[in-house]
Amino acid sequence: MHEExxxxxxxxxxxxxxxxxxxxxLNALRDDKDEPSNKKPNQxxxxxxxxxxxxxxxxxxxxxxxxxxxxNVNWDGGGYRRAEEKMTTFASRFSEFVEEAVxxxxxxxxxxxxxxxxxxxxxxxxxGAVVKDVDIHVENGSVTFLPWDEDDIRIKCQxxxxxxxxxxxxxxxxxxxxxxxxxxxxxxxxxxKKSMKVNTVVYVPKQYLEKIKLYAFNGKxxxxxxxxxxxxxxxxxxxxxFQTISADHVQLETVNGTISVSHLxxxxxxxxxxxxxVSVQSSKGDxxxxxxxxxxxxxxxxxxxxxxYMKTTTGSVNVRVPDNVKTEGELKTTVGGIQCDLPKLxxxxxxxxxxxxxxxxxxxxxxxxxxxxxxxxxxxxxxxxTST
Numbered sequence: 001m002h003e004e005x006x007x008x009x010x011x012x013x014x015x016x017x018x019x020x021x022x023x024x025x026l027n028a029l030r031d032d033k034d035e036p037s038n039k040k041p042n043q044x045x046x047x048x049x050x051x052x053x054x055x056x057x058x059x060x061x062x063x064x065x066x067x068x069x070x071x072n073v074n075w076d077g078g079g080y081r082r083a084e085e086k087m088t089t090f091a092s093r094f095s096e097f098v099e100e101a102v103x104x105x106x107x108x109x110x111x112x113x114x115x116x117x118x119x120x121x122x123x124x125x126x127x128g129a130v131v132k133d134v135d136i137h138v139e140n141g142s143v144t145f146l147p148w149d150e151d152d153i154r155i156k157c158q159x160x161x162x163x164x165x166x167x168x169x170x171x172x173x174x175x176x177x178x179x180x181x182x183x184x185x186x187x188x189x190x191x192x193k194k195s196m197k198v199n200t201v202v203y204v205p206k207q208y209l210e211k212i213k214l215y216a217f218n219g220k221x222x223x224x225x226x227x228x229x230x231x232x233x234x235x236x237x238x239x240x241x242f243q244t245i246s247a248d249h250v251q252l253e254t255v256n257g258t259i260s261v262s263h264l265x266x267x268x269x270x271x272x273x274x275x276x277x278v279s280v281q282s283s284k285g286d287x288x289x290x291x292x293x294x295x296x297x298x299x300x301x302x303x304x305x306x307x308x309y310m311k312t313t314t315g316s317v318n319v320r321v322p323d324n325v326k327t328e329g330e331l332k333t334t335v336g337g338i339q340c341d342l343p344k345l346x347x348x349x350x351x352x353x354x355x356x357x358x359x360x361x362x363x364x365x366x367x368x369x370x371x372x373x374x375x376x377x378x379x380x381x382x383x384x385x386t387s388t
Contacts, residue, residue: 007293011255011274117160117197118170124155124180124189132210133186134202141191141198142238143216145223147206153187155180160197174198194218220257239276258294263301277315282306291315295380299387300325303369310373316380320387321371327363329373331382332356339383 005026012022128151136143157178161170177193185208191198199219212231214221220238227246234240239257250269252259258276264283271278271289278289279297284304289296295315300306303325310317316336321327323343331338334355340347342363349360375382 007275117162118164118167120159120161120167120170120174122157122159122171122174124153124157126153126182126187127151129153129182129187129205130185130208131182131187131204132208134204134209134211135186135188135213136200136202136215137190137192138198138200138216138219139192139194140196140218141200141216142219143214143221144201145212145214145221145226145233146201146203147209147224147226148203149206150203151205152203153182153205154203155189156201156203157191158199162195221254282308296375300371301387303367305370307372308374310375312376312380313378314380315377317375317377317382319373319375319382319384321384323386324364324367324369326365326367326370327361327373327384328370329359329361329375329384331359331361331373331375331384333377333380333382335379336377337381339381339385341383341385343386 008022008025131153134145136145157174159170159174161173164170164173174196177191177196178198179188179190181188187204189200189202191200194217206225206227209227210229212226212228212233214223214233216235216238218237219235220241221233221235222239222241223233223245224243226242226244229248231245231247231249232251233242234251234253235257236255237257238254240252240254240259242252242261244263245261246265248267250264250266252261252270253272254276255274256276257273258278259271259273260277260279262281264280264287265285266282266287267285269280269282269285269287271280271287273291273294275293276291277294277297278291280287280289281299281301283301284306286307287298287309289298289308289310291312293314294312296310296312296317298308298310298318299320300308300322303322308319310319321342327342329340331340334357336357338357338359340359340361340363342361344365345361345363346365347359347361349358351358373384375384
């Protein structure tokens with residue numbers, strides 16, 4: 001409970017959420033803890049047999065163990081593994097709780113602060129365009145990016161406008177506050193008014209794309225089959241989810257939400273989230289992943305030269321590599337476990353202290369393709385296995 005409170009207070013301090021939103025999260029966390037128990041007051045301190053109190057049992061246990069303290073800890077035992085699984089499950093559940101709670105708070109606050117709304121739809125369209133640069137900024141709402149083979153630009157907006165009387169006024173407010181332009185091979189759209197929710201679907205010609213920048217403050221950012229030189233997708237409250245990305249440099253970031261890429265082919269990729277799971281399937285390149293409260297899943301889908309740097313605080317790290325790739329790595333965890341199950345494995349260095357575990361290894365050293373891994377976790381397990 002103490003760690004969760006610190007995380008929420010840190011989010012308030014960093015300006016990720018407002019003080020009112022943080023208070024609602026803290027109250028929700030407290031309510032979850034204070035759920036009524038089925039125990040009766042006179043049963044709370046009874047032992048398992050109803051006669052001896054737990055305090056008496058504790059004194060007996062102390063007497064039995066005062067003269068002997070085992071220093072042999074079986075890290076591979078079932079009990080420790082179960083404890084690790086419970087801790088990882090807790091981290092995942094808390095990550096989902098924060099993401100869902102923040103999303104609900106944002107939706108509730110918008111309706112509460114601005115009252116009733118009117119929904120309208122609008123399409124921005126430009127025919128026969130050559131597009132190299134795309135810049136989409138939506139303060140409140142989702143962004144879906146869909147490159148296509150057509151020569152036209154089409155941006156479909158599903159809009160919810162607050163504080164208006166009818167559809168005509170809602171459309172007028174939308175067109176006054178949302179800016180769309182297409183010039184010098186660049187498409188730009190801005191919807192920065194927080195009192196208006198704009199869910200946006202962007203269709204642009206994919207033939208000449210070079211640079212993409214997508215931003216949403218309160219909403220998800222998703223896309224399919226993106227081929228570009230430089231790509232940046234960021235949101236504060238929402239997930240980032242792409243089917244395929246092929247690029248030289250990719251930057252994906254969110255505060256409260258998961259990040260997922262089903263097929264990534266990028267020379268350099270940076271992925272960051274505070275509360276959320278990261279899942280990436282990559283075919284090449286360097287990957288740098290960091291999450292505070294979430295698990296990292298990484299798969300190298302084919303034989304290739306690649307590097308990965310991964311760090312999580314309360315989650316685990318799961319890595320899958322082909323069995324025909326030379327794999328070299330350094331793994332470190334504080335209270336979690338380390339599992340490395342690769343063919344022709346050589347452990348170079350290993351440390352198994354109570355609060356510090358490390359492993360340096362080399363596997364399949366005869367193979368040409370080389371994968372280098374650095375992974376760090378505080379409370380979770382680090383597992384490296386073959387993908388076949």
